[in-house]
Amino acid sequence: MLYFFLAAVLVAADQIVKALVRLYIPVGAQLPFLPHVLGLTYAQNTGAAFSIFHQHTWILTLTSLVVSVLLVVLLARRTFPQRWAMCSLAVVLAGAVGNLIDRVIFGYVTDMFQTLFITFPIFNVADICIVCGGISFVVYYLFFGEKEDGHDSADSHR
Template identity: 35%
Template sequence: MSNVFKETGLRWLWLALIMLIVDQASKQLVVATMDYRQSIAVMPLFNLTYVHNPGAAFSFLADQGGWQRWFFTAIAAVMSILLIFWMSKTPKHQKMIAIAFALILSGALGNLIDRVMYGYVIDFLDFYIGNRHWPAFNIADSAIFVGAALMIIDAFKNDDKSKSESKTQSQE
């Protein structure tokens, strides 16, 4: 069993656990020290603003009657299981995709915990320009974004490798 963790992408589960802890700790710090909808100016273009998001990314479906809580909970649970499965099938030398899976897993679990415990996701990172604010987000959302970006980069890197390998084989 330990060989599975050493020889596959599961060796990056520690990263998912650390990011999950950072996400949950940051949310609990916000809840413990801020009032709901309170905003603290940190620097130009960035505030800490405590809000609840019953929807998905960018408050998608936030204004629905509550069914979305269980819908997004189910999606996060299924995706978490799939991500762990994919990590178990990823060879250890494919670091970037395994790290991407770990980051997305941590984000999915972080927001899943919020939905199950509260019925909404706790958001607090508020970037803005002038009076226009980007929808608030959290560490879990950031981990999902970075993980998705790494997946895209990995796809292009692997595409370049396969093109150069097929080019080398055709020249032989």
């Protein structure tokens, strides 16, 4: 299936980038990447964004597992008729699985991208997948989902 292939490619990219960071950048060290925009900083995050739940990694691991299983079911059943929605879910799945792998193997998530122009949590490829896939799916659902299912919002009020 195309959607699982997309998710697998993104998980592989996430894991390759994380492995390279663990191999070549000392924890806490920062390397220039895009001057004044983005740096590479190796961080081991046991929590979520802004290190929330940092003492409860098991909750985040369980949440990632449940979300991953749910997304696999939605994709396998082809729950949504349009590729846009399904690709968006596949991208979210890739992010959830990428971070789940880290939590299970290492007990933390490897983060590396640090914005230099604003204060923002250090993030990784999986995080990018979760955010971009999630936003894409919400846009699809809000603006196109009902129309494609044949449920016009005017009909639902009759």
